[in-house]
Amino acid sequence: MKNITFSEQEYRDFCKYLEKKCGIILGDSKQYLLRSRLSPLLSRFKLVSMTELLQLVFTNCNSELSVAVLDAMTTNETLWFRDTYPFDVLANQLLPEVAASKRQIKMWSAASSSGQEPYSIAMIIQEKLGKKTGLLSNVQITATDISSSMLENCRKGVYDNLALSRGLSQERQRQFFEDAGTDRMKIKDTLKRMVTFKPLNLMGSYGKLGKFDIIFCRNVLIYFSPEIKSQVINKMAKSLNPKGYLLLGASESLTSLTDRFEMIRCNPGIIYKLK
Secondary structure, X not given: OOEOOOOHHHHHHHHHHHHHHHOOOOOOOOHHHHHHHHOHHHHHOOOOEHHHHHHHHHOOOOHHHHHHHHHHHHOOOOOOOOOXXXXXXXXXHHHHHXXXXXXOEEEEEOOOOOOHHHHHHHHHHHHHHOOOOOOHHHEEEEEXXXXXXXXXXXXXXXXXXXXXXOOOOHHHHHHHEEEEEOOEEEEOHHHHOOEEEEEOOOOOOOHHHOOEEEEEEOOOXXXXXXXXXXXXXXXXXXXXXXXXXXXXXXXXXXXXOOOOEEEEEOOOOEEEEEO
């Protein structure tokens, strides 16, 4: 019988550890999340208690376990075309503007989770630019996440019926997916080739990613402290081409975090343009 209990001090120590490693603030009442996310690792790593697991992580005695812990705590499933309006703005305003420059279009989906966001972006681009000769080959989508297991799943591009039902129309399923057996469907290679998945911790450097025209960083800042939010946003500002765009989650704002952006109301929704 595995012991999944832990002390209040161990919980506080883990919260500090998680914030230091990836910026996520767990809060005072998320003990249940710690138990549900980490308890499966006890059997996987042949450990008898949560206390043993936490001590190995704190002392960095098992790097594979440390990676698995971060994977477990940062993995979140998301929706296709989440909130709708960012993808409408992308299709009707941002893509025509950037494509008019007749140069390569570079986009970044930060914290791409299980892949729905970057693949949704790719679908919009296919729908908007697919009939314009040569433009699709000029589009590059980079998707990043801290979770290596999530990135591997994203690269496979296989989703079950439950995941497909969350925001994806039947028409788009027919257009962009093919049958993968056992109630699963797979992203078609023509779409998959548009997205490159890379590991990235938003607490680190973004320099190797290059410059982008549009960055999606949605529903990520809510997990960070104001100081880390400001650091992330200002690094993203440096990763944008002149007059590039930043799209945040519906409940997120740049207020008091940076003065590098101009706020643009899109009715509905808000986007930010680099000054």
